[in-house]
Amino acid sequence: MPVNTFVLKVANRCNIDCDYCYVFNSADQVARTLPARMSSAVVTATTDRIREYCESQGLATVNVVFHGGEPLLLGLRRMRELLSDIRSRLAPVQVSYVLQTNGVLVDERWADLFSEYQVKVGVSLDGPPEVNDLHRRGHRGQSTAAGAAEGVRLLRQKDDVLAGVLAVIDLRADPVATYDYLADLGAPMIDFALPHATHQAPPLRTPGHAAEYGRWLCDVFDRWHTSPGRVRVRMFDDIVALRLGARGAVDSLGLAGSGMVTIESDGGIEGYDALRAVRPGESQLGLSVFENTLEDACGHPGLNDRVSGSWDDLGEVCRSCELVSICGGGYKPHRFAVGTGYLNPSVYCDDLQVLIRHVASATERRLTAISPT
Numbered sequence: 001m002p003v004n005t006f007v008l009k010v011a012n013r014c015n016i017d018c019d020y021c022y023v024f025n026s027a028d029q030v031a032r033t034l035p036a037r038m039s040s041a042v043v044t045a046t047t048d049r050i051r052e053y054c055e056s057q058g059l060a061t062v063n064v065v066f067h068g069g070e071p072l073l074l075g076l077r078r079m080r081e082l083l084s085d086i087r088s089r090l091a092p093v094q095v096s097y098v099l100q101t102n103g104v105l106v107d108e109r110w111a112d113l114f115s116e117y118q119v120k121v122g123v124s125l126d127g128p129p130e131v132n133d134l135h136r137r138g139h140r141g142q143s144t145a146a147g148a149a150e151g152v153r154l155l156r157q158k159d160d161v162l163a164g165v166l167a168v169i170d171l172r173a174d175p176v177a178t179y180d181y182l183a184d185l186g187a188p189m190i191d192f193a194l195p196h197a198t199h200q201a202p203p204l205r206t207p208g209h210a211a212e213y214g215r216w217l218c219d220v221f222d223r224w225h226t227s228p229g230r231v232r233v234r235m236f237d238d239i240v241a242l243r244l245g246a247r248g249a250v251d252s253l254g255l256a257g258s259g260m261v262t263i264e265s266d267g268g269i270e271g272y273d274a275l276r277a278v279r280p281g282e283s284q285l286g287l288s289v290f291e292n293t294l295e296d297a298c299g300h301p302g303l304n305d306r307v308s309g310s311w312d313d314l315g316e317v318c319r320s321c322e323l324v325s326i327c328g329g330g331y332k333p334h335r336f337a338v339g340t341g342y343l344n345p346s347v348y349c350d351d352l353q354v355l356i357r358h359v360a361s362a363t364e365r366r367l368t369a370i371s372p373t
Contacts, residue, residue, distance in 0.1 A: 003298060003307060005063040006050055007262040007273070010038045010082065011073040016102055017139045018124075020168060022196050022333075023069060028276035028283065035265045037074055042267040043082060045289040047089040053294040054093045062090070066099040066119075067262075076109055083117040098163065100124065102136070103151025104144050111154045111161065120163040122191070123152050127167060127178040134170050149185065156186045164189030164234070171204070171212050175219040182231075189232040191250075192217065196277035197347050199337035214351030218358045225362055239359045242326040252331040255324070257307045261297055263289060271303035278336045305332070315343035327352045 012034045014024060023031045035042075054062060064086060066079075074082070087095050099114070103123040114121055126132045129145035136144050155162040165187045167178070182190050194213055197203040205212050217235070224233050238248035251258035262270040262283075269287040276283050285302045298307050305313040318329040329335060330346025337344050346352065 002057040002059060003053065003259045003261050003294060004059060004061070005065060005258070005260040006046070007065040007067050007260060008038060008043075008046065009034075009068060009263065009265045009273075010066050010071050010079075011068040012036055012265045013073055014068060014070040014102070015073060015104060015138070016070070016136060016144050018102075018136045020135050020195055022274050022277040026196065026277040028278075028280045030276070030280070030284070031069065034268075037078070038265045042263075042265065042289065043085065044089075045267055046263050047086055049289045049292075049294050051090055051093070054090070056295065059093065061094045061096065063096045063098060066097070068100075070102055070105070071099055072101055072105040072110065076113065080113060083113075083119070087117075096120070098122070100166070101151070102144065102148060103155075104147035106151030106154050108154060111158050114155065114161045115158040119161065121155050121161055122163045122166055123148060123155065123187070124166045124168075125149065125152065125182070125185075126170065127173055128181040131170060131173040131178055131181075134172065135168065152185050152187060162187055164191055164232075166191045166193060168193045168195055169213060169216060170195075171206070171216060175216045176223045179220045179223050179233075183227075187231065189234055191234040192220065193252075194331070194334070194348050194351070196274060196333055198278055198333065199335075199344060199347055202347050211350040211354040213348055214354030214358075217351070217355045221355070221359060221362065235355075236359060239326060239356055240363060243356075243360060243363075251306060252328075253326065254328045255311055257305070260306060261294060261303065269294075269297045269303075271300070271306050272332055274331075274333050277333050313342050315340070315345070317345050323353060323356050326356050 012031050013036045019025055050062060083097065097117060097119040099119050100122045103125060125148040126136060129143060132145040133143045138144055152162065152165065165182050165185065167182060167190060169192055195203050221236055224236060234249055238253045242248050242254050247256050248254040262273045264270060267289045269285055269289060269292060270283045271285060273283050285300050287297050287300065297303055314329045318324050330348055330352055332342055334346040334348055335342045335344045
């Protein structure tokens with residue numbers, strides 16, 4: 001599939017200090033050496049490359065995602081200029097905007113700007129304060145929970161601005177209480193994420209307790225499954241869709257490519273920026289919007305699986321598994337091991353198997369119950 005989503009790292013600093021952050025608190029510290037904000041020259045070169053690519057591929061629509069760090073550190077005035085500039089420079093290609101924020105800096109002015117430019121905004125928030133503050137604190141250790149929740153409230157007041165909430169799982173949190181809190185915030189979708197981990201740095205688990213993350217998610221699924229229409233949960237939606245042969249929404253599940261490219265604040269082109277959680281330099285392709293086309297990037301071995309799909313990057317254990325079309329082998333960073341690279345099952349393999357089978361069983365029972373006799 002052609003690339004149709006471009007992630008722009010418009011700010012490479014953050015106003016809070018999440019201990020699990022793959023940008024600033026993982027194996028790769030390159031973000032600390034990159035420009036704090038994306039310059040006009042990088043934006044111009046990036047839009048030139050996107051426009052050229054759209055012309056060559058016949059694309060009429062693209063998605064531009066603002067990411068960081070914390071993208072609101074770009075500043076309100078500069079963000080307004082950026083939104084206007086990108087849309088005008090890419091015309092007649094239609095641009096849909098998405099932005100991921102920690103929510104703390106959102107105020108009425110930001111909410112109005114997002115509404116004006118029809119920006120879909122996701123907010124990172126792990127749950128109620130006692131859960132969120134396990135990992136998501138300020139640089140002086142202060143709580144960020146109230147600020148993030150207020151950001152969600154302000155965005156929710158604008159029609160079709162709040163896209164959803166991204167929550168990283170912590171096993172110490174009660175799964176049902178966490179889900180209920182996030183659902184009650186009024187976001188249309190919750191995206192639960194597994195903590196970044198590799199075979200060299202495995203996720204925290206309780207000794208003797210198998211598939212804890214999968215069972216945590218099963219508890220959330222049971223709550224969600226018995227309250228239809230309350231809120232979407234992207235992971236569950238994707239599993240159901242993939243079982244039916246449809247595409248998933250993100251590249252952490254399924255075998256299809258995501259059609260996504262990341263542009264760093266200095267103009268560097270990356271594939272999976274989350275590979276920074278693996279080891280230093282792992283996400284870097286050695287390409288730049290100043291020197292390379294997006295066709296160059298799409299043909300690069302370090303990006304090909306994200307564009308075309310993950311099958312060639314899977315080991316024999318995953319290829320022979322009956323669930324591979326759904327789990328896709330798991331998210332790429334979670335498969336890494338020294339010596340074998342990504343040719344391994346995910347560190348969350350058992351968790352994904354438990355969850356997928358649980359979802360399959362529950363949905364089949366429900367379909368049986370509503371099917372005419």
